[in-house]
Structures are given as C-alpha cells and as structure tokens.
Amino acid sequence: MEDKLVTLAxxxxxxxxxxxxxxxTEGIEVYIHNVNLIQPVVSAGVRVRIKESDLPHALRIxxxxxxxxxxxxxxxxxxxxxxxxxxxxxxDYSIAxxxxxxxxxxxxxxxxxxxxxxxxxxxxxxxxxxxxxxxxINEDDSVQHLLKxxxxxxxxxxxxxxxxxxxGELPRLEFSNSLREGxxxxxxxxxxxxxxxxxxxxxxxxxxxxxxxxxGSVTGEVIEISKxxxxxxxxxxxxxNLNDVxxxxxxxxxxxxxxxxxxxxxxxxxxxxxxxxIFNISTSKDQWNExxxxxxxxxxxxxxxxxxxxxxxxxxxDLLLAIEKFVRDKxxxxxxxxxxxxxxxxxxxxxxxxxxxxxxxxTPMLVLxx
Numbered sequence: 295m296e297d298k299l300v301t302l303a304x305x306x307x308x309x310x311x312x313x314x315x316x317x318x319t320e321g322i323e324v325y326i327h328n329v330n331l332i333q334p335v336v337s338a339g340v341r342v343r344i345k346e347s348d349l350p351h352a353l354r355i356x357x358x359x360x361x362x363x364x365x366x367x368x369x370x371x372x373x374x375x376x377x378x379x380x381x382x383x384x385x386d387y388s389i390a391x392x393x394x395x396x397x398x399x400x401x402x403x404x405x406x407x408x409x410x411x412x413x414x415x416x417x418x419x420x421x422x423x424x425x426x427x428x429x430x431i432n433e434d435d436s437v438q439h440l441l442k443x444x445x446x447x448x449x450x451x452x453x454x455x456x457x458x459x460x461x462g463e464l465p466r467l468e469f470s471n472s473l474r475e476g477x478x479x480x481x482x483x484x485x486x487x488x489x490x491x492x493x494x495x496x497x498x499x500x501x502x503x504x505x506x507x508x509x510g511s512v513t514g515e516v517i518e519i520s521k522x523x524x525x526x527x528x529x530x531x532x533x534x535n536l537n538d539v540x541x542x543x544x545x546x547x548x549x550x551x552x553x554x555x556x557x558x559x560x561x562x563x564x565x566x567x568x569x570x571x572i573f574n575i576s577t578s579k580d581q582w583n584e585x586x587x588x589x590x591x592x593x594x595x596x597x598x599x600x601x602x603x604x605x606x607x608x609x610x611x612d613l614l615l616a617i618e619k620f621v622r623d624k625x626x627x628x629x630x631x632x633x634x635x636x637x638x639x640x641x642x643x644x645x646x647x648x649x650x651x652x653x654x655x656x657t658p659m660l661v662l663x664x
Contacts, residue, residue, distance in 0.1 A: 297345040297346055297347050298345075298346050299325060299343045299344065299345060299346070300343065300344065300345075300346045300349055301341050301342070301343050301557070302342045302343065302344050302349070302352055302353075302356075303341075303342045303356075305340060305342060310326050310340040310342050311326075313342055313356075314326060314342065316355065317344065317352055317355060320351070320355055322344055322345075322348045322351060322352055322355075323344065323345060323348070324342060324343070324344055325342075325343045325344070326340045326341065326342055326343070327340060327341040327343060375404075375405065376399075376402055376403060376404035376405070376492045377404055377405050377406075377407065377489060377490065377491040377492050377493075378395050378396075378398060378399040378404045378405070378406050378407070378491060378492065378493050378494075378495060379407050379409060379482075379485065379486065379489055379491035379493070379494045379495070379522075380392050380395040380396075380406065380407070380408050380409065380494075380495045380496070381409045381410070381411065381478070381482050381494070381496050381512075381516075382408055382409070382410050382451060382497070383410065383497070384410070384447045384448075384450070384451055385497065385529075386529060387497035387498065387499060387527065387528070387529030388451075388496075388497040389451070389454070389497075390497060390527055390529065390531055390534070391495050391496055391497035391527040392408065392451070392455055392495075393458070393464060393534040393535075394495060394525070394527055394531070394533075394534060394535065394536060394658075395493075395495035395525075396455065396464050396465065396467055396469065397464065397465065397534065397535040397536065397537070398493070398495070398525075398535075398536050399467060400465035400467050401536070401537065401565055401566075402492075402565055404492060404493075405468070405469070405470075406467060406468075406469035406470070407469070407470050407471070407472060407489060407491070408448070408451070408452070408469060408470070408471040408472070409471070409472050409473075409474065409481075409482065409485055410444060410447070410448055410471075410472075410473055410474070411473075411474045411475070411476060411477070411478040411481035411482060412440065412444045412473065412474075412475060412478075413475060413476060413477060413478075441473075444473055445473065448471055448473060452469075452471060455469070472485070478512045479512045479515040479516055479519075482494070482512070482516055482520075483516060483519055483520060486520060486521075486522050490522075491522055492522075492523075492562070493522070493523050493524075493525060493562060494516070494520060494522050494523065494524045494525065495524075495525045495527060496512075496513045496516065496524060496525070496526055496527065497513075497526075497527050497528075497529065498511070498513045498526045498527065498528050498529070498652055499528070499529055511649075511652060513526050513652060514649045514652055517633065517648055517649060517652075517659075517661040518633065518648075518649060520661075520663060521663045522663070523558060523559075523562060523660060523661065523662050523663070524660070524661045525658060525659070525660050525661075526652060526658060526659045526660075526661065527658050528655070528656045528657070528658065530656045531656070531658055533627070536566060536628075537566070538627070539566065539568060539627040539628050540567075540568060540569060540625075540627060541568070541569050541571060541624060541625050541626050541627050541628075542563070542568050542569070542570055542571070542626070542627065542628045542629075542630060542660075543570075543571045543572075543573055543620070543621065543624070543626045543628070543629045543630065544556060544559060544570055544571070544572050544573070544630045545573060545574075545575045545629065545630065545631045545632070545647070546572055546573070546574060546575065546587070546590060547574070547575050548574070548586050548590070549632075551632060552590075552632055555630075555632035555662040555663075556594060558662050559630055559660070559662060560598055560601070562660070568602070569602045569603075569604070570594075570601060570602060570603045570604075571603075571604055571605070571606055571624055571626065572587055572590060572591055572594070572603060572604070572605040572606070573587070573605065573606045573607070573608055573617075573620055574586070574587055574607060574608055575608075575613065575617075575631075575647055583607050584607050587605040587606075587607060588605060590605070591603050591604065591605045606620060606624065608620055613647065614650060614651065617629070617651065617655075618655060621655065621657055626657060627657070627658070628657065628658045628659070628660060629651070629655070629657055629658070629659050629660070630659070630660040630661075630662065631647060631648035631651070631659065631660070631661050631662070632661075632662045632663070633648050633661055633662070633663060648661045
C-alpha cells in the first residue's frame with residue numbers, strides 16, 4: 295500500500311527550503327507544494343509534505359531544532375489524545391460551557407477536565423473585572439472556609455452534570471476535575487501547558503453585560519495569549535450541542551497565518567456537517583477584497599475537497615457592526631477568529647478583534663492562535 299503524504303508545516307518559501315534540507319540530510323523524502331497559486335491572494339508560502347511513516351522521525355528532528363518555532367508545525371492530532379478543558383466559575387453560563395464541551399468531547403472521542411481557579415485573601419489582589427472565574431472574598435472568610443466552599447461547589451457541578459447524563463440530557467462520559475489557587479487567567483494558561491488540551495471551552499457573559507471592562511475579562515485574556523484553540527460560549531447561547539451548528543464564519547485578514555489557523559479549525563470540525571463562510575476583517579474599500587476572498591475559498595476547497603465553503607465581503611464602515619449584520623444575514627451559529635501573540639501594552643490599548651467581539655455578540659466564538 296502506498297505511503298500517503300501528510301503536511302508537516304506551512305512556511306515561507308525560504309524557511310521551507312531550510313526545513314527541506316534539514317530533513318533530507320536525515321534521509322527523509324520531502325515534497326513542497328507552492329500554496330501561492332492564486333496571485334495575489336496568499337503571500338509566498340509552501341506546504342511541506344512528507345510520507346506519513348516519516349512523521350515521528352521528522353517531528354523529533356524539528357523538536358530538537360531551536361531554530362524552528364512550534365507555531366509553524368501542524369499538530370498530528372490523529373496520534374495524540376484529544377482533551378477538552380472547561381474552566382468554570384459555577385455560574386449558569388459556565389454550565390452551558392460544560393454542556394457544549396461534554397457534547398463535543400463525546401462526538402470526537404476526547405477526555406474532559408473541569409477546572410476552577412480561585413484566589414485567597416492572601417493572594418495579590420487584581421480581581422478580574424469581567425468573567426470572574428474566582429470568588430469575591432469577604433474579609434472574614436478564612437482560607438479554609440474558602441477551600442471548603444470551592445470544593446463543595448465543584449462537587450455540586452459534577453453531581454449536576456452526572457444527573458444530566460443519567461437523565462439522557464448529556465451523553466455519558468467520564469470526566470475529571472481540578473482546583474487551582476491563583477489568578478484565574480494565569481492558572482488556566484498554566485494548566486493548559488501541563489494538560490495540553492485540544493480545545494478550551496469557556497463561558498462568557500456576552501452582549502448584555504454593558505458594564506464589563508474588556509481588560510479585566512478572564513476569557514478575553516486567555517484568548518489573547520493561549521496557544522490552544524478557545525471556544526467562548528456566551529450565556530444566551532441558543533444550543534447545547536455543536537451538532538446543532540450549521541453555519542460557521544471564518545475571519546481572514548489575507549495573512550499566511552490564516553492558512554495554519556484554518557487547518558486547526560478543520561481538524562476541530564472535521565466530524566461535523568457545516569457550511570463555512572469566509573469573510574474579511576477589513577472593511578476598507580478595496581477592490582482586491584472580493585478577489586482575495588474568492589481565491590482563498592478556491593484554495594481551501596482544493597485542500598479540503600469535502601468541505602462546503604463560500605465567501606462574503608463585509609459592508610464598508612464600522613467593523614463590529616458589519617460583523618453583526620453579517621452574522622444576522624447569514625444565520626451564523628459560530629464565528630472563528632485567528633490571533634497571534636502580542637505584548638501586554640498592545641493587548642491593553644489595542645484589543646484584538648476577537649476580544650472586542652466578546653461583548654458585542656451573543657454568538658459563540660472560536661479563537662485560534664496562528
């Protein structure tokens with residue numbers, strides 16, 4: 295049987311040549327496919343492909359190389375254990391996140407971990423202003439009292455989820471839980487490094503909470519920094535199962551990194567029957583937007599021939615309003631954005647589109663680090 299080819303990375307032409315040389319010196323046969331076939335849609339980049347049987351050896355070589363960044367690699371999700379991490383604060387909207395996370399895990403055959411982070415009166419202040427995944431503690435609360443309270447609440451949410459499974463409201467699935475002391479966003483991000491989940495599912499209060507500060511949002515901070523895909527679930531989400539999702543929007547800024555993000559997106563939703571709507575996140579009047587979107591759609595359709603993909607050029611004007619109109623007009627059930635690591639001041643004074651959208655929509659959002 296012929297050894298099929300798998301994609302190891304999508305890189306600039308120069309980096310792809312370096313990687314090709316590196317692997318070939320180790321006896322690995324490498325094929326590079328130019329993804330810049332639809333000028334000027336995609337910036338210069340190539341798909342580095344190798345035989346599937348060479349993948350473990352190639353990954354070891356790349357991991358040993360300090361030159362190569364982990365963001366460039368395509369994860370071999372077929373051989374790794376799938377995991378879903380669900381941070382909770384025991385609110386109604388975190389229950390909704392649990393339901394969606396558990397249903398997704400059952401669908402894709404993943405294990406589930408429920409996480410709660412709390413801080414004590416002796417921990418440095420900085421109480422989150424947004425989605426507080428921690429307790430507001432009275433002065434007379436002792437550390438022991440607090441710990442007992444969070445243990446009881448974790449036991450209660452686990453009991454609730456098991457009851458839903460017994461009643462047939464959720465699929466029967468084994469899950470674990472963990473309590474962490476510390477600032478919620480730091481503990482969630484730290485736990486991600488240890489647990490290495492496939493997906494993080496988090497609740498968020500959504501559009502109705504006008505008084506929330508974006509900077510203080512735990513979910514907002516996690517989506518800006520996490521390298522793991524984060525699914526943000528607003529409290530008014532109309533469904534409990536991603537099987538009910540029919541239309542997913544994927545935002546593009548015509549950046550090469552969108553190709554990597556889209557590949558992660560397809561890995562997460564390969565078991566779902568969905569219509570994908572690609573849209574631009576620039577509303578400036580540019581004659582290339584239509585051409586670029588059409589080209590990207592055609593490229594994606596060639597790479598993922600069984601997928602259903604179309605494209606929409608957003609209306610000119612305010613971007614957030616244009617996205618909201620697009621969501622209404624196309625009956626979008628979920629929006630996917632890609633983001634990349636930025637400094638703390640950039641995050642504070644110029645929040646990403648994904649972070650801004652957290653409190654401008656009641657539509658769930660999937661944020662991918664590219």
